[in-house]
Amino acid sequence: MVSFRGASADAMAALTDVVGGVAEASAATVAGDLFSAAAAFRSEAALRRVVTDQSVPAEARTGLVGDLFTGKVDAATLGLLRDAAGRRWTRARDLADALEQLGVVAIVRSVGLQAGTLVDELFGVRQLVTGNSDLRNALSDPVRSAADKGGLVESLLSGKVLPATVQLVKQALSGSYRTVVAALEDYERTAAQVQGESVATVHAARALSADDEQRLASALTRQYGRPVHLNIVIDPQVLGGLRVEIGDDVIDGTVVSRLDDARRKIAG
Structure with missing residues (x-):
């Protein structure tokens, strides 16, 4: 499971509390926004460095994030991103990792009392991928586009599991983890942890x-x-x-x- 140390752990704890206050009805949208923001920070090294650079005034960092994301994400997400930009991070890469984990927390918020079902379904998909080499290879094939892989996930899972499960399985394809299986296992643990389990x-x-x-x-x-x-x-x-x-x-x-x-x- 992704772990944070020092200032990053403190920032993650505080931001997790903020996500806990997101309305259930908008939580899935916030999750999608957070996943997109995580991808943006991972792909733009210069942006990541500026936003996590403590020598840059907090007002400048939060202002930059506001300029970049205003009108592109939900208002609740924008507040979270500005909050994250104003905090201290132990490592620059921790910001993107934290945003992805916060997205998982938001997904759990979006399903309400079905959180246990979400954990079970993530485990089931992980077992399916682990036990099927053709599927595992298809989802990890660098030649296949993200849209193609996402379409494969939709064809396999849509209507059979929660939409939140499909959203997380698609996120597991982003390449932020070593393997799809590792991502699913981490999401599963995070989903359980949100419930105190x-x-x-x-x-x-x-x-x-x-x-x-x-x-x-x-x-x-x-x-x-x-x-x-x-x-x-x-x-x-x-x-x-x-x-x-x-x-x-x-x-x-x-x-x-x-x-x-x-x-x-x-x-x-």
Whole structure:
């Protein structure tokens, strides 16, 4: 997940609070504007340097952003961009990264009570791309235009998932992450984090019952001190038991793991 340090972390926290006040009805528009602004700052190195240069007075930086984006973005977005320009950033590139993350936060705001569905759908698309090499190659093909890739996403997902999910999958094609899968995973975690949740990926040999899912989620919530959103991966190689990945932690209670432990003890 994109992380920020020092002044950039402070700026991101403050701006996230501002996005939290954006009206749900306009949040999707604000998200699109923020994604476009992030792309502009990434592509224009000179602009990025000026807007993040602390030797330039804040009034000049916010004025420049106002001149560039007035009439091109929603009023709420313009306020956010001017606010961002007036803040301190640890690294120049942090500004564009922050605007993209704020766009994801705005997307979550746009779906209201369907935020959990958004997390599930992002995970589902990530699994689809991971498991389909033809699709993965098509979405990462540098020869194909962004419009062509976007059309492919529309044909696959439109009408089957939330419009917000389609918007985020298209954003994942922007090239700001190493891979489309990495972008989707980061967006998924951000979407869960907006709701105050962590994400746990659970590998199981077969689907869990609703009761089993609830017990596991409750146990992880107690262990980590915050609600945990479960993503279940059906993996026949597990044989039995569960493998849970949450952040940097791995809880491996699979049969395969226990057999490996037994082999090591015998060998030792």
